Amino acid sequence: MIKLKTFMVATVLSLLPISLAQAAGGTFLTAHDLGFGGSENADPISPNRFWQVTEKTMNRLVRPSASGEPTSDLAVSWSANDAATEWTFLLRDGVKFHDGSDFDAADVVDLLNRIKDPELDSPVASVLAVMEKVEALDPLTVKISLSAAHADFPLLMMDYRIRMTPSGSGDTIAKTGIGTGPFILETLDPEGTTVLKANPDYWEGAPLVDEIKIISIPDAQARVQALLSGQIDMIRHVTAQEKALFDNNPKFKMQQVKTGDWLAAIVFRTDTEPFTDVRVRKALRIAADRQTMIDLVLGPGGGVVTCDHPVWTGDQYRARIECPQQIDEAKRLLSEAGFPDGIEIDIVTSDLRSFWVDLVQVYQQQVAAAGIKINLVKAPGDGYWSDVWMKKPAVTTSWSQRPADQVFNEVYRGGASWNESYFTNAAFDQKLDQARQELDREKRTVLYQGLQKMLFEQGGTFIPFHVNQVVVTSAKVTGLPAMFDDGVQYHTVSVGE
Numbered sequence: 001m002i003k004l005k006t007f008m009v010a011t012v013l014s015l016l017p018i019s020l021a022q023a024a025g026g027t028f029l030t031a032h033d034l035g036f037g038g039s040e041n042a043d044p045i046s047p048n049r050f051w052q053v054t055e056k057t058m059n060r061l062v063r064p065s066a067s068g069e070p071t072s073d074l075a076v077s078w079s080a081n082d083a084a085t086e087w088t089f090l091l092r093d094g095v096k097f098h099d100g101s102d103f104d105a106a107d108v109v110d111l112l113n114r115i116k117d118p119e120l121d122s123p124v125a126s127v128l129a130v131m132e133k134v135e136a137l138d139p140l141t142v143k144i145s146l147s148a149a150h151a152d153f154p155l156l157m158m159d160y161r162i163r164m165t166p167s168g169s170g171d172t173i174a175k176t177g178i179g180t181g182p183f184i185l186e187t188l189d190p191e192g193t194t195v196l197k198a199n200p201d202y203w204e205g206a207p208l209v210d211e212i213k214i215i216s217i218p219d220a221q222a223r224v225q226a227l228l229s230g231q232i233d234m235i236r237h238v239t240a241q242e243k244a245l246f247d248n249n250p251k252f253k254m255q256q257v258k259t260g261d262w263l264a265a266i267v268f269r270t271d272t273e274p275f276t277d278v279r280v281r282k283a284l285r286i287a288a289d290r291q292t293m294i295d296l297v298l299g300p301g302g303g304v305v306t307c308d309h310p311v312w313t314g315d316q317y318r319a320r321i322e323c324p325q326q327i328d329e330a331k332r333l334l335s336e337a338g339f340p341d342g343i344e345i346d347i348v349t350s351d352l353r354s355f356w357v358d359l360v361q362v363y364q365q366q367v368a369a370a371g372i373k374i375n376l377v378k379a380p381g382d383g384y385w386s387d388v389w390m391k392k393p394a395v396t397t398s399w400s401q402r403p404a405d406q407v408f409n410e411v412y413r414g415g416a417s418w419n420e421s422y423f424t425n426a427a428f429d430q431k432l433d434q435a436r437q438e439l440d441r442e443k444r445t446v447l448y449q450g451l452q453k454m455l456f457e458q459g460g461t462f463i464p465f466h467v468n469q470v471v472v473t474s475a476k477v478t479g480l481p482a483m484f485d486d487g488v489q490y491h492t493v494s495v496g497e
Contacts, residue, residue, distance in 0.1 A: 026209050026210030026495065027210065027213060028209045028234075028493055029212075029213050030052070030214055030233060031223050031232050032052045032215075032217075033352050034191065034216045034381070035385045037385075038190050038191040038382075039386065040053075040190035041174035042173060042174055042188055043165075043170075043174040044162070044163040045122040045161050045162070048386075053177055053188070053196065054161070054163050054177070056196055057179040058164060058181045059073050060157065060162055061074050061075040061164070062157040064158045064484075064487050066483055066487065075092070076090050076092050078090070078154055085148070087143070087153050088137070089143075090140060091105060091108070092140075092203070095203050097178050097179065099166065099178050101166055103180050104136075105137070105138065107164055107165065108136070109142065112131065113134060120170075123416075126415075126417055127159055130146045130148055130436070131145075131147075132147040133145040148437050149437040150437065151444060152436065158403065159406060160485075160486045163181075164179065165178065165179060175188060182199050182206075182489075182491035183211075183491075184197045184199050186211075190216060194213070195212075197210070197211050198210050198211060204491060206491070207491040207493075208491065212490065218351075218381040218382045221351065223235055224238075227252075228246075234474070234477065234480070236471050237353070237354055237470070238472050239470075243470055251474065252472055253474075253475055254470065254471070254472050256470055257468065257471060257484055258314065258468050259468065259469045259485075260314065260484070261400050261401050261467045262399050262465070262466055263355055263398040263399075264297060264356055264358075264398065265398065265399070265464070266359070266363065266394065267420045267421050267462070268421060268462070269394070269460065270421050271424075274343065275394070275460060277338075278458050279333040279337040280337050281458070282458075283330040283334045283372070284330075284367070285459075286326045287372055288325060288462070289325040290464040292362075292366070293366070294464070296362050297362055298465070303465035304465060306463050306464070307321040307452075307463075308456045308459055308462060308463045309321065310402070310408075310455075311452055315404050317444075317445055318404075318449075318452075319448075319450075327369050327370045330367070331370050334370070339371075342373065343371065344374075344375065345373075346375045346377050346394060347360050347374055347375070347377065347395065348379050349377070349378060349396040350388070352384045353396070353398055355467075356396040356398075359464075360374065360376050360396065364376060389420065399411070401486060404448050404451075404452075405432075405435070405436055409432065412455065413432060414428075421459065423458075423460050427454075428458075431447055431451055431454070434447055435448050435451065476495055477494070477495055477496075478496065479493045
């Protein structure tokens with residue numbers, strides 16, 4: 001029996017309501033980037049999920065610890081049969097939704113079945129594709145049967161989108177946002193200000209602020225100016241250049257958190273010329289000096305080199321791969337692929353993320369020596385994810401930390417909804433299936449590490465580093481856990497005068 005027990009910019013600013021700048025005491029002010037152009041909604045499993053809302057209004061069955069391990073949220077324990085094809089979750093008793101209804105097994109069954117509904121086209125469907133049947137054994141027990149063994153299935157349940165909603169709410173949840181979390185959705189306004197009110201009956205204890213306001217600020221520099229001027233209380237992704245604005249300033253506090261976030265990366269569509277050629281893709285990736293890129297884009301100590309594999313240093317399956325800059329080898333590969341005089345490509349980016357333009361500019365300079373000419377094309381941040389990402393041949397991208405198996409399935413498995421590089425490799429998919437079904441941990445590790453090496457050799461995504469996240473808050477903010485985005489519990493945050 002497998003068993004796991006857990007421990008119980010000035011223009012934009014001028015448009016902001018004056019009342020927000022004056023808010024204090026019981027209000028925590030934050031921002032979001034309007035990346036879906038106003039189509040953000042409160043359904044956690046929607047392609048346009050407003051995660052800055054759902055992370056505060058809803059709970060998962062399993063949440064990540066600071067080290068990335070699965071710990072208890074709405075499930076207090078879980079276990080598997082010897083073949084790891086059936087997983088049973090025991091649910092927390094006495095938890096209520098914001099509408100007063102009880103949380104129970106029927107809600108879990110409904111949410112997990114809705115994820116698999118092809119009409120919804122949820123990106124989480126690829127994460128849970130192995131899930132075959134979900135059933136309530138009693139009001140507080142759920143059994144999940146899998147189509148194949150998966151020794152690490154609870155890791156998948158930590159997905160930041162798999163948050164519990166009331167059964168039968170599929171048609172309304174996008175607007176109501178009803179969950180079991182510490183805050184209750186009062187006003188949903190993605191293009192303006194979204195308001196969350198404290199849930200006094202939250203099962204982990206009432207929040208320490210009365211409300212959270214989430215303000216739409218699409219431009220990264222405008223978000224920095226908003227924090228400097230007191231119009232928001234926190235930014236979770238601050239560049240080296242921006243960090244200097246807050247250093248030694250008593251009005252602000254700073255945290256540095258190691259993460260598996262690849263917030264600045266470049267993805268090349270492997271179904272589009274010239275990126276269909278694996279030699280071109282590899283040349284484009286090995287022509288860069290990753291450590292220098294960290295120093296210039298993030299600042300010294302701002303990140304950890306990664307060799308185009310998305311598995312972070314804290315993951316049990318992380319592979320050690322060396323990827324020094326190789327100008328001569330990049331030239332050779334390009335020549336062999338039919339580009340003896342070099343290659344010219346456009347990379348579409350935006351001010352949506354603080355690091356993106358800097359990344360492309362540094363990359364542009366580094367790869368020039370290999371005969372690679374990069375044209376930087378800027379697109380608006382508003383609607384970037386819907387209008388640019390997964391549409392243009394080469395774009396900047398960003399992802400938050402995910403366990404190895406999850407990120408492989410969601411980003412690289414052939415046909416996955418968010419396979420942004422359109423990477424299709426039957427051998428990769430087969431080895432991924434073998435890895436998740438292997439019950440011997442050492443053998444499973446070898447398989448997952450082999451997948452990472454395969455991506456370095458053949459993949460279409462240039463991931464130069466994982467970010468040591470710099471979080472800056474107003475000095476009046478206390479109780480913010482030093483955690484990666486996915487693990488923060490906002491009910492512990494307070495805001496003084």
